[in-house]
Amino acid sequence: MSDAERARVVTTIDDGVACSIERSLMVLGERWSPLILRELHYGNRRFGDIRDRLGIASNLLSKRLKALVDAGVVETLPYRDEGSRVRFEYGLTESGFEALVILGALQQWGDRHLPRDIGPSVVRRRRGTGEELRVAFVTDDGMPVPLDEVRMQLAEPPVERSGTSS
Amino acid sequence: MSDAERARVVTTIDDGVACSIERSLMVLGERWSPLILRELHYGNRRFGDIRDRLGIASNLLSKRLKALVDAGVVETLPYRDEGSRVRFEYGLTESGFEALVILGALQQWGDRHLPRDIGPSVVRRRRGTGEELRVAFVTDDGMPVPLDEVRMQLAEPPVERSGTSS
DNA sequence: CAGTATCCCATATGATACTG
DNA sequence: CAGTATCATATGGGATACTG
Numbered sequence: 001m002s003d004a005e006r007a008r009v010v011t012t013i014d015d016g017v018a019c020s021i022e023r024s025l026m027v028l029g030e031r032w033s034p035l036i037l038r039e040l041h042y043g044n045r046r047f048g049d050i051r052d053r054l055g056i057a058s059n060l061l062s063k064r065l066k067a068l069v070d071a072g073v074v075e076t077l078p079y080r081d082e083g084s085r086v087r088f089e090y091g092l093t094e095s096g097f098e099a100l101v102i103l104g105a106l107q108q109w110g111d112r113h114l115p116r117d118i119g120p121s122v123v124r125r126r127r128g129t130g131e132e133l134r135v136a137f138v139t140d141d142g143m144p145v146p147l148d149e150v151r152m153q154l155a156e157p158p159v160e161r162s163g164t165s166s
Numbered sequence: 167m168s169d170a171e172r173a174r175v176v177t178t179i180d181d182g183v184a185c186s187i188e189r190s191l192m193v194l195g196e197r198w199s200p201l202i203l204r205e206l207h208y209g210n211r212r213f214g215d216i217r218d219r220l221g222i223a224s225n226l227l228s229k230r231l232k233a234l235v236d237a238g239v240v241e242t243l244p245y246r247d248e249g250s251r252v253r254f255e256y257g258l259t260e261s262g263f264e265a266l267v268i269l270g271a272l273q274q275w276g277d278r279h280l281p282r283d284i285g286p287s288v289v290r291r292r293r294g295t296g297e298e299l300r301v302a303f304v305t306d307d308g309m310p311v312p313l314d315e316v317r318m319q320l321a322e323p324p325v326e327r328s329g330t331s332s
Numbered sequence: 333c334a335g336t337a338t339c340c341c342a343t344a345t346g347a348t349a350c351t352g
Numbered sequence: 353c354a355g356t357a358t359c360a361t362a363t364g365g366g367a368t369a370c371t372g
Contacts, residue, residue: 020276021204021269027280028272029197030364038187041318047334057366062335072279085372087334095279100313101301103187105271106194107318110186113238113261114193124303127315132306135267137290137299142310147266149293152207152273196344213354223346228355251352253354 027071028102032056032064037092037099040074045089065090073099104135193237194268198222198230203258203265206240211255231256239265270301 017023028034032054039050051061068074073096076088092099104124111123124133137145183189194200198220205216217227234240239262242254258265270290277289290299303311 021272023280024272024276102271105268106187106190110190114189125317133303144308151291
């Protein structure tokens with residue numbers, strides 16, 4: 001990938017695409033990115049750990065991490081083990097941290113609708129209390145709203161034309 | 167794709183993969199699936215409408231819809247226009263309906279962290295009141311929980327070994 | 333180790349032509 | 353129209369070898 005091309009990739013994220021779902025997918029919508037984020041959320045910050053846990057090829061992990069850094073989701077943090085040169089860990093930026101909601105939603109949905117034969121796999125819990133958490137729509141003052149009361153708004157408001165017949 | 171292969175695809179979804187995030191991604195983790203779901207949530211149920219709105223090639227849309235139907239996310243509903251033969255619309259199953267949480271999370275995240283130059287694009291609103299909604303973690307009794315109190319649990323609990331050194 | 337560079341392959345994608 | 357079939361291409365992904 002040439003520099004020009006890479007620059008274009010970064011640019012396209014902010015630019016053209018009106019729908020924020022699509023923009024998110026440009027960063028997270030590929031096989032490994034969400035799983036890499038999952039690992040970072042689980043606290044695995046080293047290249048080798050992530051690679052081993054995911055079983056991802058190292059070249060790919062390298063590429064993906066770069067892309068995530070470019071997108072501002074992940075940041076590199078220098079560290080130095082005794083007698084080694086400086087290396088980098090990968091940490092979540094605020095953006096990456098907030099992607100937890102997406103991961104939570106994916107996890108919840110998978111648990112509910114693609115259950116394993118083995119049984120339910122996981123839950124999200126509250127630190128300390130251990131309460132099981134779910135991901136839901138809530139009002140500004142924190143009241144959960146049932147799904148059928150949620151109205152998704154078109155990202156690109158339908159072009160206002162005189163009539164409906166185009 | 168042979169039938170045997172196709173069957174295997176369906177099977178693999180429920181089987182091996184322990185992490186529910188990964189299982190979800192098997193169904194939704196590819197470029198078009200979330201966008202197709204988005205269209206269905208927006209109420210666009212006809213093949214041609216979806217194709218035109220997304221700019222997706224018809225063969226791909228066909229394939230994707232089939233996969234979503236296979237996964238139980240989408241269902242086909244027969245309808246008949248005057249003088250035409252029976253066609254099918256595509257509707258959300260309960261599973262597909264609940265994927266709205268994922269879409270909402272993606273949208274919210276994109277709006278916050280990949281803003282367009284043009285400005286914020288969209289929001290999720292409550293029907294009737296028009297209140298802006300957000301997607302968040304909540305306790306069972308509906309209390310929102312700040313992100314830093316959320317603990318994601320490993321889908322596949324780390325293999326219990328005697329030591330850490332493998 | 334923590335990555336990077338190469339090479340190869342599978343597959344998602346897209347354009348287009350075709351059918352009931 | 354609502355799809356299906358075919359074909360060409362790009363790209364993500366995987367294996368592996370390599371470097372500091």
